[in-house]
Amino acid sequence: MPMPNPNELWKIADRLETLFLRKNLKRLVARLSEIEKLKSSKVISTAEANKLKKRVDTAVREFAREFEKESKALQELMYENGWKIAARELGIKGTFQGIPRKALQTINQGLVFMHNYSSDLIRIAENEIAVAIMAGDSYENLIARLMSKIEQNGKRNIATLARDQLGRIMQIAAYDSLSENESDIAYYLWNNPNDERTTDWCRNRLYLNPWTVEDVNHCIENNPVKWKGYEIRDPDIGSTFLHPHIQCRSVLTAVSKSAIKEGSTSKEELKGFGLEGKKFE
Numbered sequence: 001m002p003m004p005n006p007n008e009l010w011k012i013a014d015r016l017e018t019l020f021l022r023k024n025l026k027r028l029v030a031r032l033s034e035i036e037k038l039k040s041s042k043v044i045s046t047a048e049a050n051k052l053k054k055r056v057d058t059a060v061r062e063f064a065r066e067f068e069k070e071s072k073a074l075q076e077l078m079y080e081n082g083w084k085i086a087a088r089e090l091g092i093k094g095t096f097q098g099i100p101r102k103a104l105q106t107i108n109q110g111l112v113f114m115h116n117y118s119s120d121l122i123r124i125a126e127n128e129i130a131v132a133i134m135a136g137d138s139y140e141n142l143i144a145r146l147m148s149k150i151e152q153n154g155k156r157n158i159a160t161l162a163r164d165q166l167g168r169i170m171q172i173a174a175y176d177s178l179s180e181n182e183s184d185i186a187y188y189l190w191n192n193p194n195d196e197r198t199t200d201w202c203r204n205r206l207y208l209n210p211w212t213v214e215d216v217n218h219c220i221e222n223n224p225v226k227w228k229g230y231e232i233r234d235p236d237i238g239s240t241f242l243h244p245h246i247q248c249r250s251v252l253t254a255v256s257k258s259a260i261k262e263g264s265t266s267k268e269e270l271k272g273f274g275l276e277g278k279k280f281e
């Protein structure tokens with residue numbers, strides 16, 4: 001499979017009409033150039049570099065494919081570059097699943113909980129987190145990359161920053177995509193590992209499972225600290241219903257109306273779901 005030429009991709013990115021697209025495509029292309037540099041300076045092995053390049057290359061193609069609907073300029077350029085044919089050869093599906101666009105939009109709206117950080121640092125974090133989402137990178141890879149780019153000091157804990165920001169963005173993206181199908185949702189369920197690191201706030205969310213659509217929407221709008229007598233977020237910082245505290249691992253899921261109707265699950269069964277180590281499949 002031929003790798004895209006970064007110079008060619010830069011040109012395409014420059015010609016894109018939408019700032020949003022341009023920004024995200026540039027992030028991916030920058031990553032490709034960076035991998036090339038790491039390879040030539042022998043920081044990473046050729047095999048590792050090829051693996052990374054393949055992943056980013058796939059993300060570039062998927063990204064272009066997803067957004068081609070919106071950008072005529074990109075569509076024409078893709079045609080010129082034969083990307084369409086390449087994408088077809090690669091068997092990339094028509095329906096796009098690789099890149100949660102809501103997550104990228106959230107990043108573009110800015111990262112929160114980062115008031116102590118300089119704007120340079122925030123920009124690095126935004127770029128790296130966007131690339132991690134687009135390329136499907138792990139936390140570990142993201143943290144390693146941020147650590148190599150940001151000088152650590154007493155005030156900064158890069159691992160915390162990465163986990164927290166990525167978690168927050170994915171929480172918002174999960175709700176956004178669920179709420180688009182709100183009419184099919186019977187209940188929302190909070191999910192978290194329920195282990196020694198789970199906070200009381202998040203354990204209370206499990207206790208309060210299942211959540212009605214109305215309750216969830218109400219909480220998102222009004223951001224209460226307590227719900228039905230239980231504290232559900234950190235009252236001291238700028239926490240939200242979807243991101244109740246720093247480093248939160250909780251995520252919102254949903255049970256469809258058809259699952260309830262077909263009797264495969266009942267409201268009674270969903271009470272306190274997740275508290276006793278129960279998992280919703």
Ligand SMILES: [Zn+2]
Pocket residue numbers: 192198199202244245247248249250
């Ligand atoms: Zn939590």
